Amino acid sequence: MEIPKTLIEKLKSAKSIIFFTGAGISAESGIETFRGKGGLWNKMSAQELASFDGFMKNPDLVWEWYQYRRKIVRETNPNAGHKTIADFEKHFDEVTVVTQNVDNLHKRAGSSSILELHGNIERNYCMDCKTFYGVEKFLESEEVPKCEKCGGMIRPDVVWFGEVLPQDIFAEAERKAAESDICFIVGTSAVVYPAAYIPIAAKRGGSVLVEINIEPTEITNQTDYSIKGKSGEVLPEIFKMLKEIT
Ligand code: BV8
Ligand code: ZN
Numbered sequence: 237m238e239i240p241k242t243l244i245e246k247l248k249s250a251k252s253i254i255f256f257t258g259a260g261i262s263a264e265s266g267i268e269t270f271r272g273k274g275g276l277w278n279k280m281s282a283q284e285l286a287s288f289d290g291f292m293k294n295p296d297l298v299w300e301w302y303q304y305r306r307k308i309v310r311e312t313n314p315n316a317g318h319k320t321i322a323d324f325e326k327h328f329d330e331v332t333v334v335t336q337n338v339d340n341l342h343k344r345a346g347s348s349s350i351l352e353l354h355g356n357i358e359r360n361y362c363m364d365c366k367t368f369y370g371v372e373k374f375l376e377s378e379e380v381p382k383c384e385k386c387g388g389m390i391r392p393d394v395v396w397f398g399e400v401l402p403q404d405i406f407a408e409a410e411r412k413a414a415e416s417d418i419c420f421i422v423g424t425s426a427v428v429y430p431a432a433y434i435p436i437a438a439k440r441g442g443s444v445l446v447e448i449n450i451e452p453t454e455i456t457n458q459t460d461y462s463i464k465g466k467s468g469e470v471l472p473e474i475f476k477m478l479k480e481i482t
Contacts, residue, residue, distance in 0.1 A: 237465035237473060244477045246444055250417040252330035254409075255321050256434050260423020260449060262339050264468040265312040271425050287397040295380040295389065302392045303378070306357055306371055309339045317422065317467035318345035320475050325349070327478070332416075334409040336424060336431045338394045351409045353401050353431045355394035364388030401430060409434055414441030421447045422467045426455040435459075 247253075259269040284290040291298040322345045325331045333342045333350045338357040342350050358371040362383035369390060374381040381390045395401050410433070413419060419438035426432045435455055439445055445459040448470045456462045463470050 237463060237470055239463065239470070239474055239477055240461060243444075243446060243461050244474070244481060247418060247474070247478050248482055250328065252332075252412075252416050253324060253328050253418045253420065254332045254334055254412050254416045254434075254438065254443075255324075255420045255422055256413070256424065256438075257321075257333065257335045257337060257342070257422045258424025258426075259337060260425075261317045261467045262312070262315075262337055262341055263423065264315040264317065264466060265339075265341060267308055267312055267339055267341075269423075271427070283397060286394070288399060291391060291396070296378070299380045300378065302357060302394075309341075309357060312339075312341070314341045314345035315468045317471045318342055318347070320471040321422075322346035323475060327475075327482070332409075332412045334412065334434055336428065338392075351405050351412070353395070353406060353409060353434075355392070355402075357392055357394060359393035360390050361393050362386065362388040363391055368393070406430065410437045413438035413443065416441065416443045419443040419445050421445060421449075421455060421459065422471070423449060424453070424455075426453050 263269050285298050285301050318341050321333060321342065325348060331349060333347045335342055335350060335352055336354050338354055340356055340358050360369045360371065360374065361367065362385065365383060365386045365388060367383055367385050374390065382388065383390060413434045414437050416438050419435055421435050435445055439458060447456055447459040447462040448465065448467050450464065450466060
């Protein structure tokens with residue numbers, strides 16, 4: 237992999253950094269991506285499954301799909317990519333992770349400033365009274381559980397297609413992006429909106445865009461640097477080169 241020296245120079249003088257991440261950063265942990273080969277969306281046409289209509293049409297099937305994904309998440313660990321991002325926090329005034337992922341791996345890797353645009357698969361809530369439940373509560377349920385307080389249907393606390401993102405979190409992510417000096421775009425095909433606006437907000441704010449991906453994406457031609465490689469290898473290499481000159 238080719239890490240440009242000018243990027244390391246820019247990093248040296250940077251104050252605030254954001255990491256905009258997608259499913260690709262979790263691929264080396266063993267969690268399938270959505271659009272890659274054998275990805276989640278291809279197998280289970282997840283576009284319908286990860287939607288409110290899909291859930292209402294077939295609640296137990298969608299619930300089972302999330303239970304299957306939660307099991308995978310429980311059995312995987314953060315990889316070197318997640319851990320390096322957590323390490324960046326010790327070297328810069330401000331590091332923010334803006335993630336589209338719902339797998340909680342950034343938190344488990346030790347990152348402390350995380351904005352989850354699409355929710356978190358390890359949380360559930362009642363569709364009627366909005367009571368939140370931790371994932372351990374219904375670990376073994378094969379059907380959609382019912383709320384203990386009001387009997388309502390329980391759903392995963394993730395943002396489905398056609399649903400609005402948490403406005404406060406999205407606004408905070410836009411602000412951090414606009415104020416950042418450098419915006420890493422890691423492991424995302426950048427096709428899902430409005431999340432994919434975040435790197436655009438960073439660019440508009442004068443940020444240097446650095447893409448890390450195993451293949452070109454929708455955003456590649458807008459980036460200042462596009463580094464081809466696995467995030468679990470590229471991020472540690474960047475961090476190593478940075479430490480050598482600081
Ligand atoms: C909204 C949570 C509107 C759930 C997800 C028609 C109808 C309705 C909406 C739309 C429509 N047409 C367009 C839209 C908008 C839609 C959208 O953008 N669709 C796309 C597909 C065109 N967006 C929405 O619906 C959003 N809501 O617009 O609401 C609205 C407005 C007002 C009022 C009411 C409604 C909600 C979008 C959120 C959907 N939820 N996930 C769940 O996970 O179950 S999206 C899902 O895709 C994940 O969150 C995922 O993170 C995200 C993006 O995918 P990526 O992360 O990029 O993953 P992908 O597999 O695509 O790419 C992986 C990349 O990694 C690849 O580039 C690969 O090369 C790379 N890679 C692989 N390995 C590695 C690697 N890179 C580095 N290293 C490696 N080792
Ligand atoms: Zn309830």
